[in-house]
Amino acid sequence: MAGKMLRLSLEVEPDSEPIKGSLAPEHGQRRTFQGWMELAAALQALTEAPMALPHPAARPLADGD
Numbered sequence: 001m002a003g004k005m006l007r008l009s010l011e012v013e014p015d016s017e018p019i020k021g022s023l024a025p026e027h028g029q030r031r032t033f034q035g036w037m038e039l040a041a042a043l044q045a046l047t048e049a050p051m052a053l054p055h056p057a058a059r060p061l062a063d064g065d
Helices: 036-048
Strands: 008-012 020-025 031-034
Touching: 020 036, 031 036
Parallel strands: none
Antiparallel strands: 008 020, 020 031
16 A cells, blocks of 8 residues: 655654653644653654644744753
């Protein structure tokens, strides 16, 4: 089955308990998460979202955010 692929950027704090970090599509809004359930929810939201232009409120995440 051929289809479009979605490239995601995943950033994780290596020593966090539970898992903590952020997830973003290649040119879209970054979503933060804390815990496996929030990571799964972020993945689901990103894969169910229409493939469109980035959200107008999307901004690059600065170092230290």
